[in-house]
Amino acid sequence: MVELSLREGLMSKGRDAFIAQLHEEAPLFRDPDGFWVASRFEDVRMILLDHKRFSSSAMGNVSSATLQSSGRAFAFPLLTDDPPRHSVLRALLAKAFTPAAMEAMQPYVEELARDLTAAIPRGKEIDVVAAITSPLPVAVIARMMGVPGEHAAEFRRWSNAVADIQSGPIAPERIKAVMELRGYFARVSAERRASPGDDLISAMTRVRETSEALSDDQIVAFCILLMVAGNETTTNLLGNLLNRLARAPEGWAALKGDPGLIEAAIEESLRVDSPAQNVIRRATEDVEIAGTRIAAGELVIIYLASANRDPAKWDDPAHFELKRIRERHVAFGHGVHTCIGAPLARLEAKAAMTALVGRFAELRRGAERGQRLGGGLLYGFRSLPLVFA
Numbered sequence: 339m340v341e342l343s344l345r346e347g348l349m350s351k352g353r354d355a356f357i358a359q360l361h362e363e364a365p366l367f368r369d370p371d372g373f374w375v376a377s378r379f380e381d382v383r384m385i386l387l388d389h390k391r392f393s394s395s396a397m398g399n400v401s402s403a404t405l406q407s408s409g410r411a412f413a414f415p416l417l418t419d420d421p422p423r424h425s426v427l428r429a430l431l432a433k434a435f436t437p438a439a440m441e442a443m444q445p446y447v448e449e450l451a452r453d454l455t456a457a458i459p460r461g462k463e464i465d466v467v468a469a470i471t472s473p474l475p476v477a478v479i480a481r482m483m484g485v486p487g488e489h490a491a492e493f494r495r496w497s498n499a500v501a502d503i504q505s506g507p508i509a510p511e512r513i514k515a516v517m518e519l520r521g522y523f524a525r526v527s528a529e530r531r532a533s534p535g536d537d538l539i540s541a542m543t544r545v546r547e548t549s550e551a552l553s554d555d556q557i558v559a560f561c562i563l564l565m566v567a568g569n570e571t572t573t574n575l576l577g578n579l580l581n582r583l584a585r586a587p588e589g590w591a592a593l594k595g596d597p598g599l600i601e602a603a604i605e606e607s608l609r610v611d612s613p614a615q616n617v618i619r620r621a622t623e624d625v626e627i628a629g630t631r632i633a634a635g636e637l638v639i640i641y642l643a644s645a646n647r648d649p650a651k652w653d654d655p656a657h658f659e660l661k662r663i664r665e666r667h668v669a670f671g672h673g674v675h676t677c678i679g680a681p682l683a684r685l686e687a688k689a690a691m692t693a694l695v696g697r698f699a700e701l702r703r704g705a706e707r708g709q710r711l712g713g714g715l716l717y718g719f720r721s722l723p724l725v726f727a
C-alpha cells in the first residue's frame with residue numbers, strides 16, 4: 339500500500355522507486371493531501387483527451403498547497419483556459435510555431451548551437467547548463483519575442499529567477515527579478531501596441547482589439563509563460579540527455595558513429611526523464627476510471643513522468659535505451675493543450691546535439707555530480723559539470 343503523499347514519497351523513496359511503486363500498487367492514487375494522482379499511460383491519455391470532464395481552468399485557483407505539491411508557483415493564461423477561449427488564444431500563438439516558422443528559425447538555431455559548442459574548451463570540466471543548455475533556448479525565445487540583443491543578459495537572469503521560483507524556495511531577490519520582468523514586459527507591450535512588429539508580443543497586443551482581448555496583465559503573464567515553458571523545459575531536456583550519455587559513454591560513441599540516432603536519443607530522454615513531470619486537471623463531473631470514482635470538483639495530478647514509465651507499455655521502463663522501439667510518449671502532454679513548442683524544443687535539442695557530437699569524440703562525467711532542480715514540476719539540472727574531449 340502507498341501510504342505516503344506524492345511529495346513525501348518522492349522525497350523519501352526517490353523518484354524512480356516511488357514511480358515504480360505507484361504502478362505496482364496504486365496507479366490511481368488518492369493523495370493524503372487531497373487530490374488524485376494518475377500514473378498509468380492509458381488513464382493519462384484518456385484524461386488529457388477529455389477536456390470537457392477534466393478542465394484546465396481550475397489550475398488558476400487551486401490551493402497553494404496543491405500548487406506546491408505539483409511544483410507550481412504561477413497560474414498562466416492558455417494553460418489554464420478551456421475551449422472555446424483556449425482555442426482562440428492557441429490559434430494566436432500557433433502562427434509562431436508553424437512548420438514554415440520553424441524552418442525559418444532553423445539556420446539561426448543551428449548557428450547559435452555551433453557558436454556555443456565552439457566556445458566549449460576541450461578536455462576541461464565545464465557546467466553544461468551555463469555553457470549551452472540554458473543560453474540556447476533563452477536566446478531563441480528572446481528572438482521570437484523580439485527582445486533586442488542588448489537586453490539578452492537581463493532576460494536570461496529574469497528567466498532563471500522565474501525557473502527558480504517554480505522549482506525552489508521563493509527568495510526576495512527572485513521576487514525582485516520577477517517584478518523587474520513584469521515591468522519590462524509591460525513596457526515592451528506598450529511600445530509594440532504603439533508600433534507593432536511581426537513578433538509574438540505585437541501579435542498579442544492585436545488580440546486586444548477583438549472580443550477575446552487580453553488585459554495588460556494577461557499579456558505579461560503570457561510572456562512569462564513563454565519564457566518558462568520555452569526555456570526551462572528545453573534546458574532540462576538537454577541536461578538530462580547529456581547526463582545519461584555521460585554516464586553510459588557507449589551512447590556517445592553510438593551517436594558519433596550514427597548521428598541519425600540523435601532524434602531517437604532525444605525522444606528516449608523525453609520519455610525516461612520527462613522535463614515537465616506533471617500537469618493538473620479538475621473533474622467537472624463525477625467520473626469513473628478503472629473502477630475508481632473521481633468526484634466533480636476534485637483535482638487530478640496527471641503524472642506524465644510516470645505514464646512514460648508504464649511497465650504495461652515499455653519493458654524495463656526506467657532504463658534509458660537508445661535503440662528502443664519508439665512508442666509515442668506523453669512528455670509534451672496530449673489533447674488540446676499538447677505542447678505548442680514541441681517542434682521548437684526538438685529543433686533546438688537536435689541542433690545542440692548535432693553540434694556537440696560533431697565536434698567532440700568523447701563525453702565524460704565531471705568530478706561533481708551536479709545539482710538537480712528542486713520541486714516537483716521541472717526535472718533537470720541547475721548545474722551539471724561534464725567534460726567534452
Ligand code: HEM
Nearest residue numbers: 416417567568571572575614617670671675677678679683
Ligand atoms: C522539452 C521541452 C518541452 C516540454 C517537455 C514541454 C512540455 C509541455 C507540456 C507537458 C505541456 C502541456 C500542458 C498541459 O497539458 O496542461 C506544454 C504546453 C505548452 N508548452 Fe511546452 N514543453 C517544452 C517546450 C516548449 C517550448 C520550447 C515552448 C515555447 C517556446 C513551449 C510552450 C508551451 C505552451 C505555450 C504550452 C501551452 C499550450 C496550451 O495550453 O495549449 N513548450 N508543454
